[in-house]
Amino acid sequence: TLLVGSLALQMGPFVWLSNVSVDDPLTRHVISRFYPQIYLCAYPLAAASVRRLLTLLRPARVCGGGWAAAAAGGLLCACLAVRLPGQDQSSNYIVRGYAESVLKGMPEGAVLVTQGDTPMYASRYLSAVEGLRGDVRMVEVDMLGGGWYWRHTLRA
Known part of the structure; x- marks a missing residue:
C-alpha cells in the first residue's frame, strides 16, 4: 500500500500540474526522460527505513530527543565536507x-x-x-x- 500511495501522490499531481496532452510525441519524450520513476521505489523504502530506525532508537532516549537531531545534522555536515569538493564542476569547460x-x-x-x-x-x-x-x-x-x-x- 505504501508503494501504491506514493505512486498516486506523485503521478497524479505531476500529470495534473503539467497540463499537457500526452498525445503529442514531444510531450511523451520529455515525460519519459524527466519523470522520476526511480523515486517511486526509493522514497517509500527510505521512509520505511527511517521509521524503523526511529522505532529502534525510541527506547534509547537518554538525553531527550535533541541528540538525534544533532547527530543527523553532524552526519549531514560531514557528508557534505567529504563529497562536495569532488562534485564541484565550476572549472569544467x-x-x-x-x-x-x-x-x-x-x-x-x-x-x-x-x-x-x-x-x-x-x-x-x-x-x-x-x-x-x-x-x-x-x-x-x-x-x-x-x-x-x-x-x-x-x-x-
Missing part, C-alpha cells in the same frame, strides 16, 4: 569547448541538426548570448514532431 568546436567548424549559413539537451543548449547559448556564429541555424530533432516547431523554424 568540456561542453563549452565541444559546442565551440562544432560551431566554429560549420560553413557559413549552415544548418546544425542536433539531438539532446547538451549539444543543443550549449550551441544555442554560445550563438544567442555570446554571439558566436549567429549565421548558423539550429534544428532539434526531438522537437520536429510538433507542428509549432515547424512553423517557428520556417519563420526564423
Whole structure:
C-alpha cells in the first residue's frame, strides 16, 4: 500500500500540474526522460527505513530527543565536507569547448541538426548570448514532431 500511495501522490499531481496532452510525441519524450520513476521505489523504502530506525532508537532516549537531531545534522555536515569538493564542476569547460568546436567548424549559413539537451543548449547559448556564429541555424530533432516547431523554424 505504501508503494501504491506514493505512486498516486506523485503521478497524479505531476500529470495534473503539467497540463499537457500526452498525445503529442514531444510531450511523451520529455515525460519519459524527466519523470522520476526511480523515486517511486526509493522514497517509500527510505521512509520505511527511517521509521524503523526511529522505532529502534525510541527506547534509547537518554538525553531527550535533541541528540538525534544533532547527530543527523553532524552526519549531514560531514557528508557534505567529504563529497562536495569532488562534485564541484565550476572549472569544467568540456561542453563549452565541444559546442565551440562544432560551431566554429560549420560553413557559413549552415544548418546544425542536433539531438539532446547538451549539444543543443550549449550551441544555442554560445550563438544567442555570446554571439558566436549567429549565421548558423539550429534544428532539434526531438522537437520536429510538433507542428509549432515547424512553423517557428520556417519563420526564423
